[in-house]
Amino acid sequence: MSVSQADRAALTPILEAQPDLDRWRLRAKTVEEPESGSDLALDDKIFPHMAISQLARTSLVFSGEHLRLALDAVHAKQLYPSSHFTVLRGALVGAAQGVWILSPDDRRERRERGLTVLAEMYSQMGKYYDSLAGLSQDDQERIDDQKDRLSDRKAGGTAVRTGRAGLNLTDVIRASAEDTFASAGHHEAVCQLWRETSADAHVLGWSVFRRSSFGSPDRRTGIGVAQAPGSPGHVAEAFLPSYRMLKHGWSLFDRRCEQRTGE
Structure with missing residues (x-):
């Protein structure tokens, strides 16, 4: 991978994220529980079977994992015209979900958002269990036991919710962008990134066209050849918003975990 001056300028802020990513990686090795009396x-307390603090923390941890994978490829001098952005989409989702849960000052809203994420997790687990077929009798009995426990957990989570809205990741991305970044331009850029990387995640290809250079079209067919070797600038455009949102998410997590004084 040859590096021009412009490429180097794009890569520098990505490489500078390494210390934070390493620090968050080390944090993920041990369970972090909120201090007694803290917001989290x-x-x-509303649903002891799955702590809201750990739902938020897991979202942040997985976001950092995706960012490290993207950075590992850069260190290996490999840029991928589509798969880099699939990974960075995962980083954006994790960071946004963590910020979305943690950002409200209203406890009822934080709880409801955490329980909304939990409801989606339980729903997807249930669909997976229902899809299993051809199991041995012993395996089927184990799955049936897990489905029974899952049903109990779903009912318990539903009972303590104040609403019934499902998880809408597009709304989560926008709300978290607005909480993280000051300017409307940044908000729209993050939402555009979310829409664009959907094409990468679903292998639809049109997003790669935006990252390609095109040769002259064939005079007979009007079709030209596109080249997409991978661009540090494009990777930076996807990496940095997710990284900055994740940094904001960890700051929120630490603040919500600290014991509140004077109350």
């Missing part, structure tokens, strides 16, 4: 400690 109080949030967690």
Whole structure:
């Protein structure tokens, strides 16, 4: 991978994220529980089977994992015209989901958002269990037991919710962008990134056209050849918003985990 001056300028802020990503990687090795009396400690009481603090933390941890994978490819001098952006879409989802849960100052809203994510997780688990077929009798009995426990958990989570809205990731992305970035331009750029990387995740290809250079079209067919070798600038455009949102998410998590004084 040859590096021009413009490429180097695009890569520099990505490489500078390494210390934060390493620090967050080390944090993920041990369970971090909120201090007694903190916002998240109080949030967690509503559904002890799955702490809201850990739902938020897991979202942040997985976001960092995706960012490290994207950065590992850069260190290996490999740029991918589509798969880099599939990975970075995962980073954006994790960071946004964590920020979305943690950002409201209203405890009822934080709890409802955490329980909304949990409801989606349980729903997808249920669909997976229902899809299993051709199991042995022993395996089927184990799956049936897990489905029974899952049904109990779903009912318990539903009972303590204040609403019934499902998880809408497009709304989550926008709300978290607005909480993280000050300018409307940044908000729209993040939403555009979310829409564009959908094409990468679903292998539809049109997003790669935006990252390609085109040769002269054939005079007979009007069709030209596109080249998409991978661009540091394009990777930076997807990497940096997710990284900055993740940094904001960890800051929120730490603040919500600290014991509140004077209350």
